[in-house]
Amino acid sequence: MSSLRHRFPGVLDGWSRFDGPAGTQVVDSAITAMTNWLSDGSNGCGGGYFDAAHRADELVERTRATVGRLFNADPAGIAFGPNMTSLTFALSRAIGRTLQPGDRIVGTRLDHDANVTPWRLAADGAGAEHVLAPFDPVTGTLPPQHVIDLIDERTKWVTLPGASNLLGTAPDLKPIIDAAHAAGARVFIDAVALAPHHPIDITALGCDALATSPYKWYAPHSGMVFVQPDLLEQLPVFKVRPSHDHGPSRFETGMPNFEGLAGVEAAARFLLEEGMANIQAAEQALFEPLLRGLQAIPGVTVWGVQGMEGRTPTAAFTVAGHSPAAVSQALAAERVAVWDGHNYAVEVVDQLGLAESGGVVRAGISRYLELDDVHRLLAVVEQLATR
Ligand SMILES: Cc1ncc(COP(=O)(O)O)c(C=O)c1O
Incomplete structure (x- = not known):
């Protein structure tokens, strides 16, 4: 299913915007x-x-x-x-x-x-x-x-x-x-x-x-x-x-x-008009490579993942030896936008025991992202994890 990037003026600046769970770009x-x-x-x-x-x-x-x-x-x-x-x-x-x-x-x-x-x-x-x-x-x-x-x-x-x-x-x-x-x-x-x-x-x-x-x-x-x-x-x-x-x-x-x-x-x-079922399918098609790609990188832990069912296309991960804030900064340097920390899910990071270590890095799929955005994110994380 083709991307709807052309409907979103806010993503035409070359940034890969995985910060959708905090707030998406606005449709034209x-x-x-x-x-x-x-x-x-x-x-x-x-x-x-x-x-x-x-x-x-x-x-x-x-x-x-x-x-x-x-x-x-x-x-x-x-x-x-x-x-x-x-x-x-x-x-x-x-x-x-x-x-x-x-x-x-x-x-x-x-x-x-x-x-x-x-x-x-x-x-x-x-x-x-x-x-x-x-x-x-x-x-x-x-x-x-x-x-x-x-x-x-x-x-x-x-x-x-x-x-x-x-x-x-x-x-x-x-x-x-x-x-x-x-x-x-x-x-x-x-x-x-x-x-x-x-x-x-x-x-x-x-x-x-x-x-x-x-x-x-x-x-x-x-x-x-x-x-x-x-x-x-x-x-x-x-x-x-x-x-x-x-x-x-x-x-x-x-x-x-x-x-x-x-x-x-x-x-x-x-x-x-797009149909939520279509949106869901298009997002899953990007989330799968994102998730599998993150899970394949040594030193990366993706938190709370059982499978592709019963979930939204949002991944929370940490990289061994690097604080979530440092990972976020490395991604931002390559024009990839994510959030790190607890993202106001205070109880979640507390129950996972991640409150003292800076929480997680959170990357979410929105309808304006494409496979090249996913590859860009994975390349930065991989480079950092193997450094
Ligand atoms: C699951 C969830 N609930 C509530 C909120 C708060 O939403 P708002 O910023 O509209 O108050 C957020 C914002 O990130 C959220 O992700």
Whole structure:
């Protein structure tokens, strides 16, 4: 399947951008949508009687509808905000007001901290308990039973990763969601690391809430959360008095980032047109040589890899005798962009015992990378490892 590099002006400078798990380059149609929005008189506020105000209202509704189609979710539950972390804090703060002393929130150690600390603070504030299920450190997977064992009659919320932003592994969510619901608990999914790579069907999953970061799926910087509309209606959200009392905008504080939403809508359409199953297949075709190539280099350890199934195309690796930061620097010197460290997956590096040694190097596949990028990365790592 051919690369879509030509759709991404941000990668035409010759850099190999494996930093997609931290934030992707923006697709051309999203850039155009934002530029048009800012230059054709649409910019302003919604809720008025003039043309531009109508366009603002229509944009918000259109973006909810397109993102709803992308994730097969009711648009009435889709809210936008600055990023996933802010939206999760807003949600956990509202949920915290519904918790009682003795209640329990169950999370996991496979998560990014944006799906750990907001819940810890909500639990602490209510005198509730927050517990974390460990993942399997060898395979990097999260056996559903590890979470299910912690769910009991006190459990009000279970918070799960759609995929690990560090190891790339994607847990089997359905059995955990079912067990949580059977115990009367609700489920929140951090789908930030899953959404760029994998089809997500919120209706089929049956989760109560799910968040993603559109800037990881070729859109501008922004966040999106879905909350089941009935639940969203009941939640004691923090809002100012004049803002909407009903619908998803009761969760959106202040004026939306309209120009950003124009980009989000266009990026969601890009994913729908390309098809998530096609994107997944094209990325796997690059990830396989990346993974096999890294595993073949003496001194390189790829963390949390069981196989190609049940994962996203993100590799976390270390090189014996070289700190992750030094590997990152060597790659940057050859115009290969990666991230190193914990990448906010604090619990993951801690459980792997890598916290003191600088974490890992993380390289992720995005739809604008090609085989020559993979070879360039492997050549630098190989040279460093055998030095
Ligand atoms: C898995 C995961 N969850 C949450 C976040 C936080 O997202 P945001 O930057 O939109 O707050 C990230 C960002 O890297 C992530 O990878």
